[in-house]
Amino acid sequence: MSPPQIDAVTLDGAGPLYDQIRRAIRDLILAGSWPPGTAVPPEHALMEKLGASRMTVHRALAQLAREGLITRRRRSGTIVASPPASHAMLDILSIPEEVREHGQIYSYRILQRRDGKASREIAARFDLARSAEIAHLTVLHFADRAPHVLEDRVIHLAAMPKVVDETFAETPPGDWLLRNSLWTQAEHAISAVAAGPQEAELLTIDTGEPCLLVERRTWNQAQPITAVRLLYPGGRHRFVGRFGPYGAV
Structure with missing residues (x-):
């Protein structure tokens, strides 16, 4: 050739x-x-x-x-290279693109941000060392002004020091990371959970309503970059993926 x-x-x-x-x-x-x-x-x-x-x-x-x-x-x-004989992965989604592909208007609101060492609760939730310096963000994403997904994210500041000065006023954290981070590995897990009282209030659903929880971690070689939990109201969403040998098509 x-x-x-x-x-x-x-x-x-x-x-x-x-x-x-x-x-x-x-x-x-x-x-x-x-x-x-x-x-x-x-x-x-x-x-x-x-x-x-x-x-x-x-x-x-x-x-x-x-x-x-x-x-x-x-x-x-x-x-x-030739593709591996067996390869399956979930694409790293851009939530704004996800909303716009359904013909809806996207917006978001940063509900909370805290930079510094992980609290005991956050360390346990994301399996972090207590000494890890992180930015912890809670973000609510909207589709046509209705709650679409609740994002709970930590970003490792050792891997992404520019985050300290980034306000995410123009771009939500997930899309900002897609544009600014170099990652070599990603891990996804999807599970069914019941919405807690605070989560239900933010997503305007009933407490205990089924939700889809998407948990994702990314690394650059052995260095962790980010970990995120995305909570979707179960009755409003389904995930469909089509994949080729190198990922989504």
């Missing part, structure tokens, strides 16, 4: 250069523009095209290799 046109690699100008290169190549792979076995342009060609140093290009490709999207071979070069 002939190498892809290097002109296909375009940067979006957001964030560190190595991460722009990583995202540009990742997106070509996930979109199917570069199928398995496609030759990735060599480092020197990417350096010349993108005005990047060898170290920057090498870092981007090394990260893609750790994510399993490319295979680097000393003699034959770098190619797009």
